[in-house]
Amino acid sequence: MRLLRLITVSVVMAITIIGLAGCAKTKTEVSPAGKVTKLRISGSGTAYPLIKILADDYHRRNPEVEFFFLPSVHSKGGIEGAANGTLDIGMVSRELTQKEKELGLTYTLLSDDGLAVATHPDTRITSLSKDVLKRIYSGEVSNWKEVGGPDGAIIVLDRNEDESAKMILRKYILGSPEFFKTTDRAVILYYEKDMITSLKDTPSSIGYLSLGSAVSQKLGLNLVAVDGVAPSVQNIMDAKYPIIRPLGIVTKEKVSDAARSFIDFATAKEGRELMLRNGFAPAK
Template sequence: MKKIGQSTIIGIIFLGMCGCNSVKPTDLTNSNQVTNQADSQAQKIIKIGGSSSTVTVLKLLAQAYQSQNKTVKIEFISNSQSEGAIAALKNDIIDIAGSSHKLKPEEDNGKIQYRELAQDLLVVATHNSVKGVTNLSTKQLKSIYKGDITNWRELGGANADIVLLDRPEDESAKKLLRKYYLGEEKTTAKAVILNKEGELIETLQSTPNSLGAFSLASSLINKLPVNHLSLNGVAPKAQNFATGKYQMVRHIGILWEKSPSATTQGFIDFIFSEEGEKLLQNNGFVTAK
């Protein structure tokens, strides 16, 4: 009798322990739901990186898309050059890269793709303190960058020294200036070199008698209080670019993985939709054909 009693007690204890550690099907279901919800939320974050010249257009599109898709969060990684953004994309750090140049053969790993998004006119502008100067010839602009013309009085303006704001030689803005106006002439050592376009725009607005070149769309979107200069009598306007009169334009494209997440694909579809195209056109960009 003692043996039977002990066995019964041990069995009851064993069953109790099993009962405490057992997992009900409903517990598994709830656990899976929590996991799936977390995964779903993680998939709805889109990370974007790009050169400073591409951030304006991508933020414009991101803001419009997020206003329609409240569950999607678009994060912008710190700005870099196009090459850095493409490298980040290939290393799965970001989902979309903005670039001011097409995908180069040496950058292509076979897993990413490029598509041109828009064309952004480059405008030469001055601080709003500059009066009497609305147009520059190629010769005049070249002389400013060389340091041969140093005072606005030489161009019909007031007696004030020109403050030249410039970009590094490897930046798209400086490359375009050289291609269409400056040639290979050396830039004056007195030029103030600013690494990012945003820095140039801020400095131009806060520095009397300054001149610099940057995105026309950025100027229009942000309604910057600066003077846009015509070049050789041609105003920096989309219609003048369409007719071939104004040629200084920067090509903006995006890159993404060939098999993106559904969330990333949704944003890309919006970017190239009629709505996205109209948004860009209304803000000074020339949409890619």
């Protein structure tokens, strides 16, 4: 019996050694040590780039927490999802409405993202005044040569009205819809990435987008200064560049430990430094 045991042990040992030796060459995946926590996030596509950056970094530090970004449902969808529990975290890129505030959610402001105005490089425009911007978007100015650029019809790229970016543009530049009507000739784009590709591909175009996106994705777009103030994180933080939209997240008041920990990280020093590096001005 002792012999049988000895043989069994030896054989098992041998197999183990072989197995380990064989496995040595293959790539091993780092599997999370403990239980994996999944956080479901969705909401504003505008906020997505920032949240993605934060989430990726957080996951790197805490592999047991995984983030699942569901398809974009705009800020509204994010708020609603967080409220009804389908989302752990909702991304929002605007202020909550009164009604939304009554849903019993906790709103955490993460960054004041600048809204940058950009033109196609062939316009050779570097700076525009608010007034000019208004007149471009109203359709009053329809050719670049009218504002110091080359001869070419201005292709106005716009976002849909209920898009936070448009709202911010109205808020700071154009004015409310009752008072300012965007030109019919504006091309309405429904997603920021559409705006980005259009700005790149369409000569003589003008548009507006998240500063953070532009910087973090290294889009190489031609961002123009507004009223002489260039869109930069520093100018935002110095309160010189006023066109900002709040990027934040909403969670149920009774939030899970993983979510709480993530929020703490995002608002702490590491999170803020990360934002800064990526062109997102951390919230004050």
